[in-house]
Structures are given as structure tokens and as C-alpha cells.
Amino acid sequence: MKEQNKTFKRSLTFTPIVRFFHWIRAFCIFFLIFSGFYIAYPFLSPEPNTEPTNFLYALFRSWHIMVGFLLISVSIFRLYLFLADGRNKNERMSVSDLFNIKIWIGQIKNYLFLGPHPYIKGVYNPLQFFSYFFLAVLVLIISLTGVILYYNVYHNGLGGILFSMFKWLEVALGGLANVRMIHHIVTWIIIIFIPIHIYMAVWNAVKHPDGGVDSIVGGFRYQESKN
Numbered sequence: 012m013k014e015q016n017k018t019f020k021r022s023l024t025f026t027p028i029v030r031f032f033h034w035i036r037a038f039c040i041f042f043l044i045f046s047g048f049y050i051a052y053p054f055l056s057p058e059p060n061t062e063p064t065n066f067l068y069a070l071f072r073s074w075h076i077m078v079g080f081l082l083i084s085v086s087i088f089r090l091y092l093f094l095a096d097g098r099n100k101n102e103r104m105s106v107s108d109l110f111n112i113k114i115w116i117g118q119i120k121n122y123l124f125l126g127p128h129p130y131i132k133g134v135y136n137p138l139q140f141f142s143y144f145f146l147a148v149l150v151l152i153i154s155l156t157g158v159i160l161y162y163n164v165y166h167n168g169l170g171g172i173l174f175s176m177f178k179w180l181e182v183a184l185g186g187l188a189n190v191r192m193i194h195h196i197v198t199w200i201i202i203i204f205i206p207i208h209i210y211m212a213v214w215n216a217v218k219h220p221d222g223g224v225d226s227i228v229g230g231f232r233y234q235e236s237k238n
């Protein structure tokens with residue numbers, strides 16, 4: 012077998028906390044889709060018995076809400092890391108690439124197999140950044156509509172605080188029925204986003220093995236060094 016000696020430069024792309032949050036959020040989203048669809052259409056019902064113990068719907072609902080608040084908390088902390096964490100500077104540098112038309116054109120050509128990957132300063136190419144920003148907006152909408160649905164059932168404590176914060180939004184959206192419908196429609200937009208995201212991640216990992224996509228697991232990217 013022919014052996015080749017190559018040296019690689021290792022650089023940190025995603026810090027451990029960013030990777031951890033990525034997988035926590037992935038879990039939350041899958042769980043919320045599943046439990047949310049159960050809430051919309053309870054496709055399982057427990058064997059009836061004479062004791063008041065079979066509150067499967069309530070169980071799904073309470074887990075949906077707990078995981079929903081987990082998603083909200085992690086997303087807020089993730090936003091903080093993006094904006095303020097010193098080790099996430101490379102993420103923030105992607106914003107300047109976003110305003111560079113040459114990088115946009117180079118990236119589109121690369122996706123169409125018409126050219127090499129353009130040089131980018133940050134970790135995300137402009138299309139990637141834009142699509143993640145779009146996902147963040149979807150998570151914001153589904154979280155806001157989620158808390159409106161929540162405070163309409165739980166009126167005290169946190170429900171009371173959220174009521175005073177977001178009642179105006181419920182009214183602006185045309186009432187609770189609309190809020191529920193938006194929550195449901197955004198679920199479907201997220202469902203469409205997920206396979207595209209996974210396909211693009213795999214495509215990138217295959218086409219640019221040193222491109223850093225695998226680093227959402229390991230954290231590092233390895234680029235061949237020329238010297």
C-alpha cells in the first residue's frame with residue numbers, strides 16, 4: 012500500500028458548549044415535533060380503567076411544555092454565546108462575509124459544481140448563515156406562539172408574567188386560534204428545514220472533507236498544511 016505523509020493544521024471551529032447546545036436543540040426540536048403532533052392529534056389512548064390515572068394527553072402536554080422551555084432557555088444562551096463569547100469570534104466574522112457579493116457568487120457556483128469553495132473569514136458561508144438566521148427566526152416565532160398557548164392554560168406564576176408580556180402579541184396576531192395555527196404551520200416549515208439542513212451538512216462533508224462540517228461533533232477542522 013502506498014503511504015503518504017501529509018500534515019494538517021488543526022483549528023477550533025465550535026467550542027464544547029456550542030456543540031452541546033446544538034445537539035440539545037436538535038433533540039428538543041425532534042421531541043417537540045413528535046409531542047406537538049400528539050397534542051394536535053392524540054393518536055394513542057391508554058386502555059380505559061376505573062381509576063383516574065390515564066392522563067396520557069396531559070403527560071404529553073406537560074413534557075412538550077418542559078422541553079419547550081428548555082429550547083427557549085438554550086436558544087437565549089446560544090444567542091448570548093454568538094454575540095458575546097470571545098471564543099466564538101469566528102462565528103461573528105461570518106457576518107462580514109454576508110455582505111460580500113463575490114463570496115455569494117463564489118458559493119452559489121460551488122454549490123452548482125461550477126467553481127471552488129470561496130475563501131471565507133468566518134465559519135459559515137453566506138447562504139449557510141442566512142439559512143441559520145432563518146431557523147433562528149422560526150424558533151423565535153414558535154417560542155413566542157408557544158408561550159402564548161402556555162399562559163392561556165396556566166394563569167399564575169410564570170403564566171401570569173408571560174401574559175403581561177405577550178398579551179399584546181396575541182391580540183396583534185388576531186387571537187388564540189391564529190396563534191395555534193401559526194405554531195402548527197411553523198412546525199411544518201421546521202420539518203422541511205431539517206432534511207435540507209442534514210443533506211447540506213452531508214454534501215459539504217463529502218465535497219469538502221476539510222471544510223469543518225464534522226466539527227459539530229469533534230469541534231475541530233483539519234486543513235492540509237502546504238509546508
Ligand code: HEM
Pocket residue numbers: 039040043044046047048050051072075076077078079080082083153154156157158160161164191194195198201
Ligand atoms: C420546535 C419547537 C416546537 C414545535 C415543533 C411545536 C409543535 C407544536 C404543535 C404541532 C402543537 C399542536 C398545535 C395544534 O393544536 O395544532 C403544539 C402545541 C403547543 N405547544 Fe408547541 N412546539 C414547539 C415549541 C413550543 C414551545 C417553545 C412552547 C413553549 C413553552 C410550546 C408550547 C405549546 C403549547 C402550550 C401547546 C398547546 C397545548 C395545548 O393545546 O394545550 N411549544 N406545539
